[in-house]
Structure formats: C-alpha cells, structure tokens
Amino acid sequence: MNRLLRVIVLVVGVSVLPGCARSIYEWGSYEGSIYDLYTDEFNLQRNIDILTREVEKTRDTGGVIPPGKLAHLGYLHSLAGNVDAAVQSFEAEKAAFPESAKFVDFLITRVRATRAGGAGQP
Amino acid sequence: MNGTQLSILAALVIPVSGCLAPVDYSEYLTRFPRSVLVLPPLNDAVEVEAPDMFMSTVTTPLAERGYYVFPIAVVDQVFKDNGVPTPGDMHQVSHGKLREIFGADAALYVVIENWTTQYLVLVTQTTVTIDYRLVDLSSSAVIWHQKQTMVHSSGGGGLAEMLVAAAVDALVKAFVDPYRPLAIQANVTMFNDSHRGLLTGERHPDFEKDLARAKQREAKRVAAAQ
Numbered sequence: 001m002n003r004l005l006r007v008i009v010l011v012v013g014v015s016v017l018p019g020c021a022r023s024i025y026e027w028g029s030y031e032g033s034i035y036d037l038y039t040d041e042f043n044l045q046r047n048i049d050i051l052t053r054e055v056e057k058t059r060d061t062g063g064v065i066p067p068g069k070l071a072h073l074g075y076l077h078s079l080a081g082n083v084d085a086a087v088q089s090f091e092a093e094k095a096a097f098p099e100s101a102k103f104v105d106f107l108i109t110r111v112r113a114t115r116a117g118g119a120g121q122p
Numbered sequence: 123m124n125g126t127q128l129s130i131l132a133a134l135v136i137p138v139s140g141c142l143a144p145v146d147y148s149e150y151l152t153r154f155p156r157s158v159l160v161l162p163p164l165n166d167a168v169e170v171e172a173p174d175m176f177m178s179t180v181t182t183p184l185a186e187r188g189y190y191v192f193p194i195a196v197v198d199q200v201f202k203d204n205g206v207p208t209p210g211d212m213h214q215v216s217h218g219k220l221r222e223i224f225g226a227d228a229a230l231y232v233v234i235e236n237w238t239t240q241y242l243v244l245v246t247q248t249t250v251t252i253d254y255r256l257v258d259l260s261s262s263a264v265i266w267h268q269k270q271t272m273v274h275s276s277g278g279g280g281l282a283e284m285l286v287a288a289a290v291d292a293l294v295k296a297f298v299d300p301y302r303p304l305a306i307q308a309n310v311t312m313f314n315d316s317h318r319g320l321l322t323g324e325r326h327p328d329f330e331k332d333l334a335r336a337k338q339r340e341a342k343r344v345a346a347a348q
Contacts, residue, residue, distance in 0.1 A: 024326065027182055034179035034195045035302070067185050067325075068193035075196040099157035099190035102225025107196070 025066035028054035153258040155228035167237035169179040179305040188323025245289035
C-alpha cells in the first residue's frame with residue numbers, strides 16, 4: 001500500500017474512534033497530504049488529483065471543506081505552476097473562511113508575481 | 123485495522139494527568155481568538171523526525187474545536203521563502219509581524235519536549251511530552267499554556283494482554299510510524315480536556331452554550347480565589 005493511502009486509512013481510523021463527537025468538517029486526505037509533503041516520496045500531481053477530487057465530492061454532497069484545505073491545494077497548484085488554478089483555490093478558501101483573507105491575498109499576490117516575473121519558485 | 127483493534131490501541135494510550143487546580147481563563151475569555159496560526163514546532167527531543175510528523179497531527183483537532191486554522195505547510199513554506207528557515211527562527215518573529223502577514227488572532231507555539239521510546243524485555247514504552255502556548259497577537263498576552271504527556275505502552279499487564287498489545291503494535295507499525303497516532307492522541311486529548319483544554323471556538327455548533335458555561339466557571343474560580 002502506498003504511503004498516502006496508509007495515511008488516509010489512519011485518518012479515517014482515528015476519526016471513527018468510539019466516543020468522538022461528530023466531525024464538523026470532511027477532512028479526507030488534507031493532513032495526509034501535509035504528512036506526504038515532508039517525506040521523500042511526495043508526488044505533487046497525485047496530491048493535487050486526490051485533493052481536487054475530494055473537494056469536488058464534498059461540494060457535491062453538501063459537506064463542509066475544512067479550514068486550510070483549499071489554501072493547501074492552491075499552494076500545491078502554485079508548485080505545479082498552475083497560477084490560475086492556484087488563485088481559484090485561494091479565492092475559495094477566502095470565501096469559505098474570511099479569517100484567512102489577509103494571508104490569502106498575500107498568497108495570491110505572490111503566485112501572480114511568479115507569472116509576471118517568470119522567475120524562481122512561487 | 124478494524125474498530126476493535128483501534129479501541130485496544132486507544133485504551134493503551136494513557137494521558138498523564140496534570141494539576142487539578144482550576145485554570146485561569148480570564149485572558150482567554152477577554153481575547154477569545156477566532157483564528158489560530160500554528161507555528162512549526164520547536165524540537166527539544168532527540169527524535170529528529172518528530173517536528174515533521176507533528177505538522178500533520180494538529181490541524182484536525184484544533185479546527186474541530188471551532189477555530190480557523192491556517193494551512194500549516196503553506197505557513198511553513200512562506201517563512202522559509204522569506205529568510206526564516208527554522209522553527210527556532212519562526213518562534214522569534216514578532217507578534218506584530220505575524221499579525222501583519224497572516225492576519226491571525228492568535229498563534230500556537232508548540233514545543234516537543236520529549237519523544238522517546240524505551241525498549242524493555244517484554245514492553246516497549248513511548249513517551250511524548252508537548253508544551254502548548256496560545257498567544258494573543260494583538261496584546262501578546264499568553265491566553266492558554268498547557269503541557270501534555272502521553273505514554274504508549276505495549277504489554278505490562280497479564281500474558282494475554284501482552285500478546286494482544288504485541289499484535290496490535292505489529293499491525294500499527296505495518297501501516298504507519300507508531301509516533302504519529304501518539305501525537306494525534308496528545309493533541310486531541312489536550313485540546314478537548316474539559317478542565318484545562320481549549321474553550322469551544324466560534325465555528326463549533328456548541329459555541330454559545332459552552333461560552334456561557336466557561337464564563338460561569340471562570341466567575342466561580344475568581345470568587346473562590348478571593
């Protein structure tokens with residue numbers, strides 16, 4: 001079993017521990033992706049695909065996307081050089097959580113600058 | 123991993139309870155943060171991978187308490203891209219600067235104080251101690267400061283219990299590093315502790331009810347201290 005899947009199994013496992021209250025958010029692989037990011041086996045496109053699919057599913061089923069997940073996905077898009085997709089995810093984070101506005105605006109300016117300047121990492 | 127095995131694992135993770143004197147929540151109630159910036163943890167433990175593992179264990183329990191939690195990996199990268207490469211450096215950044223960049227109400231400073239595993243003849247014991255400090259970024263007031271120690275012990279009971287524990291541990295190790303579930307348990311237990319944990323945040327459905335109760339409890343504590 002690959003690492004991300006192992007983490008997903010773990011996260012799902014922990015969330016169904018007896019005695020835990022019902023979750024506010026649908027976490028999916030958000031923290032699994034954070035875990036992944038700090039390993040040598042991190043696969044950017046796989047992470048983008050999985051998180052994108054989860055976000056769509058949460059929206060379709062009327063669930064609540066957790067704080068940070070869309071900004072995290074936006075960051076992954078920026079690493080892949082997808083400026084438009086990154087901005088879209090950042091905007092979605094801000095719409096869902098106005099508390100994030102200042103930081104998200106900073107991230108949007110930053111990722112747009114990479115396209116304008118065309119140099120360096122986002 | 124099935125439910126029974128998980129229950130057994132959960133039962134083996136024991137929080138080490140601290141002092142029972144009522145906690146002072148006056149500053150917390152005054153400042154009451156809506157958003158929390160978790161800084162990458164400082165590591166005082168020998169285990170070098172502890173901070174990286176911890177990064178993926180704190181967002182879920184904190185957000186489920188009702189707070190907006192900034193995207194921790196993105197936060198980490200923004201620091202690194204701006205000449206602040208280590209958690210030690212990040213913990214030194216002024217509160218005003220953190221507020222200016224992130225727009226956060228509060229910052230959570232985490233120090234991993236201990237993260238060790240003892241291999242004995244029939245028992246493997248892992249101990250994790252984490253120090254948590256929640257600071258209001260406008261006033262620099264420390265609004266919550268707690269420490270949590272968790273001990274995960276395999277074996278130590280009767281022979282049957284030991285065999286079950288050994289089997290469970292073998293399974294967990296096959297899935298992930300055994301440290302991560304322990305860090306998750308430490309965070310969940312600490313944030314949800316009814317006497318010394320975090321107060322229920324604004325995004326939680328029980329916010330109003332719990333806030334009224336917290337105010338009552340604080341008034342009682344103040345009255346008792348006089």
